[in-house]
Amino acid sequence: MKVAIIGVGQTSYGNKKHQSIDELVFEATKKALDDSGLEREEIESVVTAGSDALDGRGISNMVIAGGSGAYLKDEVKVADGGIYGLILGYLRVASGVFDNSLIVSWTKSSEVSTDLVSNLSFEPLYLRSCGLNSITSLALQTSTYIGRADVKDEDAAKVVLKNRENGLKNPLSHPLQKPSIKEINSSRFVSYPLRESYLPPESDGACALVIASKKRAKSLKKNCAWILGLGWVIDEYYAGDLIVETRHGVSLPLLKRSSEMAYKMAGVENPISEIDVAEVSDVTPYHEMMIYEALGFCRDREGKVLIRDGTTKMGGGLPVNPSGGILSSNPIFTSSLVRVAEGALQVMRKAGKRQVKNAKVALAQGFTGMSTQGSCVVILGS
Amino acid sequence: MKDDLIFIAQRWDIEFKHAAGETASTFFKAIMQRREILGRLCPKCKRVLLPPRSFCERCFVETSEWVKVGGEGKIQSFTIVYEKFEGLPPPPYAIAYVLLDGASTAMVNFVKGLDLNNLDQAIKKIKIGAKVKVAFKRKREGRITDFWYELV
Amino acid sequence: MKPHRIGIIGVGQTKYVTRRDDVILPELAREAAVIALEDAGIEFKDIDAIVFSLALDALEGVEGAEKWCAGTVGGFRKPFLRVHTGGATGGSAVHTGFFHIASGLFNCVLVLGAEKMGETHEAQNVLNQIFDPIYERQVAINAVNMCSFQAMRHMKKYGTTEYHLALVAVRSRKNALRNPYAHIKKEITVEEVLNSRVICYPLKLYDCCPRSTGACAVVMASERFIRKLNKRDVAWIKGVASCTNTYFMGDRMDDSGINDHADAEGLFLAAKRAYEMAGISDPKKEIEVAEIYAPFTTTELSAVEALGFCEKGESGISNERGVFDIDGKIPVNPSGGVLTANPISVTALARVAEAALQVMGKAEERQVEKARTAVATGEGGSLQFYTVTVLSDEM
Ligand SMILES: [Zn+2]
Numbered sequence: 001m002k003v004a005i006i007g008v009g010q011t012s013y014g015n016k017k018h019q020s021i022d023e024l025v026f027e028a029t030k031k032a033l034d035d036s037g038l039e040r041e042e043i044e045s046v047v048t049a050g051s052d053a054l055d056g057r058g059i060s061n062m063v064i065a066g067g068s069g070a071y072l073k074d075e076v077k078v079a080d081g082g083i084y085g086l087i088l089g090y091l092r093v094a095s096g097v098f099d100n101s102l103i104v105s106w107t108k109s110s111e112v113s114t115d116l117v118s119n120l121s122f123e124p125l126y127l128r129s130c131g132l133n134s135i136t137s138l139a140l141q142t143s144t145y146i147g148r149a150d151v152k153d154e155d156a157a158k159v160v161l162k163n164r165e166n167g168l169k170n171p172l173s174h175p176l177q178k179p180s181i182k183e184i185n186s187s188r189f190v191s192y193p194l195r196e197s198y199l200p201p202e203s204d205g206a207c208a209l210v211i212a213s214k215k216r217a218k219s220l221k222k223n224c225a226w227i228l229g230l231g232w233v234i235d236e237y238y239a240g241d242l243i244v245e246t247r248h249g250v251s252l253p254l255l256k257r258s259s260e261m262a263y264k265m266a267g268v269e270n271p272i273s274e275i276d277v278a279e280v281s282d283v284t285p286y287h288e289m290m291i292y293e294a295l296g297f298c299r300d301r302e303g304k305v306l307i308r309d310g311t312t313k314m315g316g317g318l319p320v321n322p323s324g325g326i327l328s329s330n331p332i333f334t335s336s337l338v339r340v341a342e343g344a345l346q347v348m349r350k351a352g353k354r355q356v357k358n359a360k361v362a363l364a365q366g367f368t369g370m371s372t373q374g375s376c377v378v379i380l381g382s
Numbered sequence: 383m384k385d386d387l388i389f390i391a392q393r394w395d396i397e398f399k400h401a402a403g404e405t406a407s408t409f410f411k412a413i414m415q416r417r418e419i420l421g422r423l424c425p426k427c428k429r430v431l432l433p434p435r436s437f438c439e440r441c442f443v444e445t446s447e448w449v450k451v452g453g454e455g456k457i458q459s460f461t462i463v464y465e466k467f468e469g470l471p472p473p474p475y476a477i478a479y480v481l482l483d484g485a486s487t488a489m490v491n492f493v494k495g496l497d498l499n500n501l502d503q504a505i506k507k508i509k510i511g512a513k514v515k516v517a518f519k520r521k522r523e524g525r526i527t528d529f530w531y532e533l534v
Numbered sequence: 535m536k537p538h539r540i541g542i543i544g545v546g547q548t549k550y551v552t553r554r555d556d557v558i559l560p561e562l563a564r565e566a567a568v569i570a571l572e573d574a575g576i577e578f579k580d581i582d583a584i585v586f587s588l589a590l591d592a593l594e595g596v597e598g599a600e601k602w603c604a605g606t607v608g609g610f611r612k613p614f615l616r617v618h619t620g621g622a623t624g625g626s627a628v629h630t631g632f633f634h635i636a637s638g639l640f641n642c643v644l645v646l647g648a649e650k651m652g653e654t655h656e657a658q659n660v661l662n663q664i665f666d667p668i669y670e671r672q673v674a675i676n677a678v679n680m681c682s683f684q685a686m687r688h689m690k691k692y693g694t695t696e697y698h699l700a701l702v703a704v705r706s707r708k709n710a711l712r713n714p715y716a717h718i719k720k721e722i723t724v725e726e727v728l729n730s731r732v733i734c735y736p737l738k739l740y741d742c743c744p745r746s747t748g749a750c751a752v753v754m755a756s757e758r759f760i761r762k763l764n765k766r767d768v769a770w771i772k773g774v775a776s777c778t779n780t781y782f783m784g785d786r787m788d789d790s791g792i793n794d795h796a797d798a799e800g801l802f803l804a805a806k807r808a809y810e811m812a813g814i815s816d817p818k819k820e821i822e823v824a825e826i827y828a829p830f831t832t833t834e835l836s837a838v839e840a841l842g843f844c845e846k847g848e849s850g851i852s853n854e855r856g857v858f859d860i861d862g863k864i865p866v867n868p869s870g871g872v873l874t875a876n877p878i879s880v881t882a883l884a885r886v887a888e889a890a891l892q893v894m895g896k897a898e899e900r901q902v903e904k905a906r907t908a909v910a911t912g913e914g915g916s917l918q919f920y921t922v923t924v925l926s927d928e929m
Contacts, residue, residue: 001637017401018403018404019401020400020401020402020406020436020668023436026436026437030442039442040442052592053592053597056396056663056667057663058620058660058663058664059589059618059619059914061778061915061919062664062915063666063781065779065781067437070778071440071778072777072779072799072800072803073777074778075776075777075778075919076617076626076630076776077619078615078617078618079591079598079616079618080615080616087615088617088630090637091633091634091637092633094636094637095636095637096636097636110401111398111399111401112396117597118597120394120595120597123602124596125390125558128392232613232614232615233611233613233614234610234612235605237605238605261613369598370601373601373604387555392595394595398667400668402668406668432784433666433668433670439780458687458787459683459684459687459795460686461683461686461734461736463679463733463735464732464733464734464735465733465734467659468655468656468658468659469659470659470662470674475674477675479783479784481787487782487785487787488784488787488788490673490783491673501735510690511690526673527673
């Protein structure tokens, strides 16, 4: 059954010390409802997505219930990134049991050390005491890629510059200075080969979507974003198993697999010509290039070419991250749902200054877990 | 290998600075500065929410104004804890949900000033429906434990 | 909406115990998966997608511990999703498995989880952290006393007594003797319950569940898959629904009596929706066995009322009359229920698993005679999240 995104709501991203976590969620949910034209009373399903450990709460959807519109509704939480909330929301509506669903994700990383929390994602037997957290594990993955694909430091700097310049046109973006290539190139190494300027900011924020069945979406007679394809898979937990494979194979094999699942469902055969705009999880600039390869935008090891020739810039053949991406705003657990929201705004033609002309098909992509253990691809159409 | 297994001791020790937000901050400041308990009024269903929230989850609208509630109220439910739980205070202690005069929802806090060592004696006094008053700490610091309930 | 024909074709449980020091969490989960697959007569390669049932990360000591388990339970490069609604997690996981298949994208889904809370030093310390750090946590609320508040209101509103609570504990313990997977297998008397030490008044030691370690898995499949497999023992899922109530328990304690903390309003609404989907109009007559998520005696009393097994306030007297005994009118928790095993992450999943075994006629010594329609529930948060699943032996 066809399902469409009919409403998008986002807070701006940055430090939100004036709002408690449920107030942040209320703001995004209310905006999404207003955008969809539905009242809370009409909502039949709510899917929440968040991290207890980041929130400092044992069961974080307890406090989120009110702000996410879930009072006395059929609600469930995916303890995972926001894009997984969209997947479950899709399954619930596509089943025919629900006519529509809210999907809400939030992050308030300003209240906690994310480095500490991500270290706790590593099991205590073999990994936790070995200096691993989200950044160092991404650095390990990156250094394998650099060796394999002959990517230069300058290529990474160009990705950062592209996304940060795009971010300046996004009114919701984390407030950041306009960067110069010199600043980017000369910033210190946090965990080699990742420079400080290659890491996303930590942002607070919430994002909500309203999705609906075909019948409901059509009756609203407005632009909506149809969910054409979905793909999500999980890979080995122990990154060491993967690094061996990645050295000899493709970058992000699991992302390749999830994109194949989504392309098949959406009937996409030639991604570079059929997709008009992509919002991907640039958790580091190197990852954006790996993502190009895994999504089939270019051949293996040639992600750098799309950056060098400007294909993925605004105005290029396939603009990637017109919103500024994660390098511009990173509400960690919510970032992947923001990709879907931004992709939806593009095909609904509501992306304002960051609108890609004639965007008919958008791709949104998210990761979950450490070392991008899980990945998800969503294809949206106008 | 039945008796020779290895155990890895670990602690989760994460510090959080939870933003109370403007609404809860106003509530705590009223307690600190004026010994007042404030609720938030929902303009639609007219409930006075305590603890105060910036929106009403039922009507899905922002709450509109502050309402000072009474310093007395009625116990809606209570328990007396006799077990020592890690991270919680030494027993015995009593906690109760109290509907303060003028509020629409009950707020939980400790009930102090009652001998709890004999349960049978204690539950003759502490009951659902019993009247309590709010008592404030001398040195208040912007926490929910700045006040507690006492039987009247 | 066309009716969905989705069934449970395999069930796997480990024995619930205090600790399992011989295995790590992923290995424990795999144990249940292997049993469930064998019961279904399929292999890991037949599974299209996995739903992982894991509640509080802090109880396992690993943030996102499902990802640690993913490969070990056959998730390698498969769609994999974790849900978490506290104690209701297992119910939410079954519903999520149902929606996977009902969406038309999948034919066979493994729903499983594992709990190793025996490794945390003090579970109630972790459970205190579910309450709001701004308004409530410092007032020493935990999962025990949130139910004490419910018991107090039920007693005040309906005249329920500690004796009625004790009857629930006695029956659960007695039933558990027949269940090879139960954690607590020791009979008790009403006097022993009433004389056990007070934990949070009015709840005493034997009104409370244990902390258990263990795993549970069910295999869910589409009608097409089931026909191809030529499977006969099937527990068909007839109704799924959940309901989320307000976070702050004080919102359920005004004098109106509406959405009262005594009454499990969330369960009432979830049951109403699930019954409607299942075409059940008179649960008293049509439900033949129930597996209810009740970690404390008081929770079960409110639950049987909310499920429509008796009128509001009559659960105490119904217990006196033996209505919910294993040979009574509506047997409740023939497995012994949560009072005799509570591995939080999979407790609600085990309710569905036990209900499935009942309608499949595979519950062995704890089998309820002629049980063809069953209901299983989950409860999580501050008595906030409820799930209801209706199962039947008929498609
Ligand atoms: Zn209201």
